[in-house]
Amino acid sequence: MDAAEYKCPNCNADLKFDLATQKVSCEYCMSSFTIDEIKEIYADIQPQENSAEQAAAEDDFAEHTNLYHCASCGADIMAEDGQTALFCYYCHNPVILSGKLTGSYKPDKVIGFKITRDRALDMFRQWCGDRKFLPKDFKSEQQLEKMTGLYVPFWVADCDLKADFSGIGRSIRTWTSGGYRYTETKEFQVERHGNIYVSGVPADGESKIEDLLMESIEPFDYGELKNFDMSYLSGFYADKYDVDKAAVFPRVKERVTKAGRDEMQKTFSEYTSVSPNAENYNVRSTKWQYMMLPVWFMSYKYDDKIYEFALNGQTGKLAGTPPLDKKKLNLFCVGLCAAITFLGFILGGTGII
Numbered sequence: 001m002d003a004a005e006y007k008c009p010n011c012n013a014d015l016k017f018d019l020a021t022q023k024v025s026c027e028y029c030m031s032s033f034t035i036d037e038i039k040e041i042y043a044d045i046q047p048q049e050n051s052a053e054q055a056a057a058e059d060d061f062a063e064h065t066n067l068y069h070c071a072s073c074g075a076d077i078m079a080e081d082g083q084t085a086l087f088c089y090y091c092h093n094p095v096i097l098s099g100k101l102t103g104s105y106k107p108d109k110v111i112g113f114k115i116t117r118d119r120a121l122d123m124f125r126q127w128c129g130d131r132k133f134l135p136k137d138f139k140s141e142q143q144l145e146k147m148t149g150l151y152v153p154f155w156v157a158d159c160d161l162k163a164d165f166s167g168i169g170r171s172i173r174t175w176t177s178g179g180y181r182y183t184e185t186k187e188f189q190v191e192r193h194g195n196i197y198v199s200g201v202p203a204d205g206e207s208k209i210e211d212l213l214m215e216s217i218e219p220f221d222y223g224e225l226k227n228f229d230m231s232y233l234s235g236f237y238a239d240k241y242d243v244d245k246a247a248v249f250p251r252v253k254e255r256v257t258k259a260g261r262d263e264m265q266k267t268f269s270e271y272t273s274v275s276p277n278a279e280n281y282n283v284r285s286t287k288w289q290y291m292m293l294p295v296w297f298m299s300y301k302y303d304d305k306i307y308e309f310a311l312n313g314q315t316g317k318l319a320g321t322p323p324l325d326k327k328k329l330n331l332f333c334v335g336l337c338a339a340i341t342f343l344g345f346i347l348g349g350t351g352i353i
Contacts, residue, residue, distance in 0.1 A: 009033075009041050009285035011246035028246035029253075031283065041285050057228075058103025064230050065105075067240065069098040075208055076240040078105075080233040089148040089237070090208050090299055090306070105240055107228040109156075111220055113149060113236065113294040113313040120296040120311050121147060127309075127318055135302055135323055143300060149313065151233065151292035152214065153205040153241035156222075157252045158197070158287040161260045165192040165279045169271035190274055192267060195284075196260045202293075203248035203255075205241030209297075210308060211251065216319035217312040220293050224314065228292065238292055245288055257281040 006015050008026035015024040015038070025032040033041070068077040070088035077088065077095060088095050115123075121144055128139055169190040174183045200222055204214040226232075260281045268274045294313030299306050302323040309320035 006038050006042060008246075009038070010283055011244075011249050011286070013246055026246075029249035031249075033284075037284065055103075058106045061106040061228075061230065062100055062103040065101045065233070067098050067101050068095040070095045073208065076242070078233070078238040078240050080230055083233065083235065083237065087146075089146065089150065089297055092146060092299070092301065101240065107153070107292045108289045109225045110151070110228045110232050110292045111222075111224050111294055111314050112226065112232055115294075115296065115311065115313050115316050117147065117149065117296070119316075120149075120313075123311060123316060123318060124298070124309065127320070128322065135300075138300060138302075138323060143298075146300075147296055147298045149236040150295050150297045151236060151238035152209065152295045152297075153239050154202045154214075154291045154293050155205050155241075155245055155248050155252070156289045156291050157201045157203070157249075157256070158199040158289075159201065159252065159256045160284045160286075161196040161198055161256055162282045162284050163192065163194055163196050163260050163264055163280075165264055165276060166190065167274050167276040167279070169268065169274045171270070172272040188271070190268070190271070192264060196263050198256045198259045201252050201255050201259075202291075203251045205243045205248060205290075206239045207242050209239075209310075213308055213310050213319055214295075217295065217310050217315075217317045220312065220314055225291070232292070236294075241290070249286070252286070253283055256283060 006024065007013065008015055008029060008031055010031045011026060011029040013026050013028040015026055015033075017023075018025050018032070021032065023032045023034055024038055064081050066079050066081065066083075068079065069075075070077070070091065070093055072093040073088060073091040075088050075090050075095075076098075078101060086095070087093065124144070124147065125139065128134060167190050169188045171186045171188070172183065174181065176182070202214075202218065202220070204211060261279075264279075265274075296311040296313050298309045300309070300323060301307075305323075307321055307323045309318070311318040
């Protein structure tokens with residue numbers, strides 16, 4: 001089989017034939033297929049040509065999108081012509097205009113911001129709430145000015161999952177008769193085989209934002225997806241992705257496999273318990289969409305560590321890890337110990353303890 005005859009149906013990289021396994025494998029996303037499987041998959045894939053309309057949209061995107069670069073942390077920030085980027089929202093250092101983007105970075109879809117900046121700031125203040133040990137300037141106006149409306153690049157995958165399961169199903173029945181308690185256990189051989197289609201699995205394409213932080217503000221409502229248009233960038237910034245489809249595929253595969261396993265478990269409702277002997281979940285093919293999703297983002301540097309706060313710009317769901325002012329905490333602990341000691345002295349002097 002010619003090594004370059006087929007592309008990986010998950011990340012579009014070249015497949016190579018492995019003599020040891022007699023399968024074709026992708027060295028980028030680690031997918032593997034038998035030759036029969038890859039032929040079957042490709043029989044169902046329809047080639048798609050870029051239309052003249054798509055090419056014109058990519059040219060327009062390239063012409064009207066500026067790229068700014070942070071020499072300190074390496075971030076690349078996108079902004080439309082009318083928006084000037086002055087600082088990096090990751091490390092807060094100045095950025096410089098470095099040129100234009102190619103049309104290949106044009107997103108397919110976008111969800112616009114619904115949460116205003118004022119509302120995002122109010123929600124951030126509520127999130128801080130009664131936390132006593134935040135650094136003094138964490139909620140300062142100077143820090144709040146760094147709250148940035150950011151379109152984060154996401155790869156969103158629709159996956160065709162082939163699921164195979166075999167195991168032992170147990171049905172357990174108990175009853176009482178004549179003063180005795182009886183237990184009946186029946187065992188059955190359980191087999192399940194089928195395809196499970198899992199759609200809308202997101203993975204952010206920005207290495208500088210914690211993946212767990214982005215997962216924590218999910219889900220986004222895909223019912224409000226629109227075709228990308230430059231007007232959505234007006235007044236906001238966007239990240240240029242630096243993690244490609246092949247690199248995010250392992251994260252996507254893990255989430256898809258979990259979803260497939262959960263769906264499989266739903267078919268075992270007639271059994272008390274099921275113990276697997278063998279199970280396999282293989283992603284046969286993946287359809288990708290490159291999306292810009294809205295996030296209010298703020299970072300804060302404290303004790304040489306960067307703390308990140310993110311708020312879903314569509315739904316308002318928020319997440320982050322607040323910094324801890326150790327001096328405030330130590331003073332509180334000293335004061336608490338002093339109060340306990342003083343109370344013990346008073347109570348001891350009165351003979352209560």
